[in-house]
Amino acid sequence: MRLTLRQKLVIWFSLAFCGIIAGFGILVLRNNGDRYQQQSYAHCRRIVQANIDLADNYFEQLSNVVYIVVSDQDIITSVNYRMNNPDVDYSIELYNQRKVEAKIKQFDVLENVKNAIIVGPSGEYLYYYGASLVQGYAFDEQPWFMEATDTNRMRFVNYHPTDYLLNGSEKQTVSLVVPILNASQYFLAETAYLLCDFSLEPILVDPGRDGEVQIAVYNGKDPVHIPSQLALADSQLAELSKHIEEGKHSFVLDACRENRSSYLVVNDTSEISGWLILGIMPLDSIQELRSANRVFVLALMLAAFVVVLGVSALLTRSVLVPMNALIQKFNAIGRGEKNVCFKKTASVEVDLIAETAAQMLKKNDQLTAEIVEESKQRVQAQMRALQHQINPHFLNNILQSLKALAVCGDTEAISKVATLLGKLLTYSVYDPYDMVPLAREFEYTGTYIALQNIRFQNKILYTVDLPEAAEQFLVPKLIIQPLVENAIEHGFISSEGGRIILSADLDEKEMYIAVTNTGRVIEAEQVERLNCMLHEKKADAQGTSIGMLNVLARLKSCFGSGADLRVMSRDGMNTSIVLTLPYGKEG
Structure with missing residues (x-):
């Protein structure tokens, strides 16, 4: 799960301070626990020493009187x-x-x-x-x-x-x-x-309240006196005798099943009687103090944790509110908004970032305008170059036809060709880079086919299927004629003629324009090869795909990457070149 910057700041800031607070709390608990035990040991030692002093004083008096008597x-x-x-x-x-x-x-x-x-x-x-x-x-x-x-x-x-x-x-x-x-x-x-x-x-000194130090007396490892208030279990008594026999002067009797209390034991020897005076202190009170102290420290830690969370939230808010506002400005820039204004905030760092971003945005607008202008000029230059590639090729074919008619002396045909050629030149020369309605482009293409029929002796039949909704769809000039010329040159070159069908259709998103001929059918392998070369922007060795490459380049310049040109062929029937144009993006 990815975390926001605010969540990370709150978490890490809280963890760092809570770690410090927890460490401090542990030190306090440990120090207090050690201090309580040391104080208990010192208190027990004082009680034992007081009893030894009192007992030795009495034993000395008793010994003196006894020696006087005997x-x-x-x-x-x-x-x-x-x-x-x-x-x-x-x-x-x-x-x-x-x-x-x-x-x-x-x-x-x-x-x-x-x-x-x-x-x-x-x-x-x-x-x-x-x-x-x-x-x-x-x-x-x-x-x-x-x-x-x-x-x-x-x-x-x-x-x-x-x-x-x-x-x-x-x-x-x-x-x-x-x-x-x-x-x-x-x-x-x-x-x-x-x-x-x-x-x-x-x-012996009266220990006072229950739970305070109780005094026991041992002669070696055997008990001389054990207070009735001490309810030591047999296992604890055995452990007590074992520690005394080992010569330990202070130790702790652990709790057992029969007695859930543990005891601190401090002992010293009476110089006169030779007895061990033991101070035995239940640790229940120390445990209660430790528990109370632990609860108090934990409560302080919890309160500190809440305070740290609040402070960290305020600090992160003071940092992230202007930062989030800055991010929203950047998102607006990413959506393409131009009128983005950066306001002054209470954070010097955020203002510095905003100022830098404003300068970058201004510079980016300048560079974008320059790139758009350069791209526009480059596209126009490419379109002019493509247009000039089409016109010489077309005129060369017409001139060859006129030459053939002149040789034959067919003046009527020459007159008809001249008339049709005048119409074509008028259409192509004046504003050759304009976008025209599809109906007008089809009309021009019909004139071109009529001109070619003089060459092919009216063997080329011509049919137009143009829905009324598609008539005003704008397309570049001379975009259909190269495809018809290609169909005539490669479809009817050795045949008895054929039919060319110009059709159009459109749906909610795209316009489809098809140039279909019933002449020579292209094999499936060649169709696939032509389509691959078109999309790889390569011409074949015979140059049959140059015209289609030029048309595809002009379409993409006008309609963007969504424009497409594809060759289709049905065995034994016809060959079609289909143009796909994004609907609504023309002109």
């Missing part, structure tokens, strides 16, 4: 007494319990410590502070306790059951386990341990 001489003495005296003196033990209780009460300065328990080497508790314990509970049978005491140093214990409490069989807690030292800061031969249960949740 290093207290009253604690060491009381524990040593219980360990070395199977038979306990209850008065001494009651005294020791009061001293131990007074020392353990130092944990009151830390609000989150729930229980403090001194566990002896046998795995049974010796002293406790807080909730009541299950009598005879064996701590040395608990894996979490044995793992915490295998190095004889301070250890933070992950969430573990609190079934050693009377009302804590279904609860879990985190704890700090510390060996109790003697007065010389050496471990006792059989070590006792101080077990402190504390709440982890109050230590």
